Amino acid sequence: MPTSPESPRHSEWLASTDLPTSNGVFAMHVFRTTAPDATHSHQEHVALVYGDVTGKAGLPVRVHSECLTGEVFGSLKCDCRDQLDMALSEIVRLGAGMVLYLRQEGRGIGLSNKVRAYHLQSRGYDTVDANRVLGLPDDARSYEVVPEMLAHFDVRSIRLMTNNPDKLAKLTALGVKVDDCLPVITEPNQHSIGYIQTKRQRMGHALPELAEEEAVQTR
Numbered sequence: 001m002p003t004s005p006e007s008p009r010h011s012e013w014l015a016s017t018d019l020p021t022s023n024g025v026f027a028m029h030v031f032r033t034t035a036p037d038a039t040h041s042h043q044e045h046v047a048l049v050y051g052d053v054t055g056k057a058g059l060p061v062r063v064h065s066e067c068l069t070g071e072v073f074g075s076l077k078c079d080c081r082d083q084l085d086m087a088l089s090e091i092v093r094l095g096a097g098m099v100l101y102l103r104q105e106g107r108g109i110g111l112s113n114k115v116r117a118y119h120l121q122s123r124g125y126d127t128v129d130a131n132r133v134l135g136l137p138d139d140a141r142s143y144e145v146v147p148e149m150l151a152h153f154d155v156r157s158i159r160l161m162t163n164n165p166d167k168l169a170k171l172t173a174l175g176v177k178v179d180d181c182l183p184v185i186t187e188p189n190q191h192s193i194g195y196i197q198t199k200r201q202r203m204g205h206a207l208p209e210l211a212e213e214e215a216v217q218t219r
């Protein structure tokens with residue numbers, strides 16, 4: 001997936017190191033958004049790479065958006081951390097792949113807006129309507145850095161680890177060659193089941209219909 005020499009670059013490679021993790025040893029590469037007009041400019045994004053990916057076609061790739069509340073604090077309101085863990089262990093099982101970790105907190109609306117949306121959700125709004133009440137888009141993410149990150153490793157095509165058809169459409173529109181999608185389906189708990197149902201019902205995610213009693217009970 002070469003980026004054309006005429007197209008503006010949105011990112012640059014900055015640094016890399018080996019990173020031993022509970023799933024195995026990954027190579028961590030840091031990129032920075034550079035284009036002045038790019039959404040979330042000057043953010044540092046990460047490619048977490050496992051195995052030999054150079055020149056590969058059909059490489060398993062998870063394009064993952066930052067979630068401080070779930071991934072750092074263990075919030076049970078979403079499935080982001082479970083999806084990240086699932087993607088990392090699946091990539092290791094498959095022998096090669098990468099997670100592109102993009103700093104687009106709260107589907108791109110930022111941390112404070114996401115916390116405002118959570119406050120509205122505690123008053124009964126779902127995740128889509130909470131954003132709308134705040135005058136924000138349902139999904140403000142952009143993925144311009146993705147083809148450039150993939151081109152850095154000369155990745156030819158990917159198997160996209162997602163349930164989200166909008167993410168697939170946006171990546172394809174940017175020239176990313178997606179051979180197929182690999183589902184990333186997690187087990188809901190009583191705090192996340194409404195959020196996961198909203199993804200299915202209002203955002204078109206390819207997820208199974210769930211009954212409330214299927215949620216894992218937590219404290």
Ligand SMILES: Nc1nc2c(ncn2[C@@H]2O[C@H](COP(=O)(O)OP(=O)(O)OP(=O)(O)O)[C@@H](O)[C@H]2O)c(=O)[nH]1
Pocket residue numbers: 063064065066067068078080083104105106107108109114117118127131161162163164167184195199205
């Ligand atoms: N605005 C908003 N963002 C949320 C909420 N819960 C999680 N997020 C953010 O949603 C992003 C993850 O998006 P999802 O739609 O869950 O998943 P996805 O990556 O688009 O889809 P998959 O690839 O199938 O996982 C992360 O940036 C989270 O911070 C919420 O209630 N409101």
Ligand SMILES: [Zn+2]
Pocket residue numbers: 067069070071078079080081
């Ligand atoms: Zn989350």
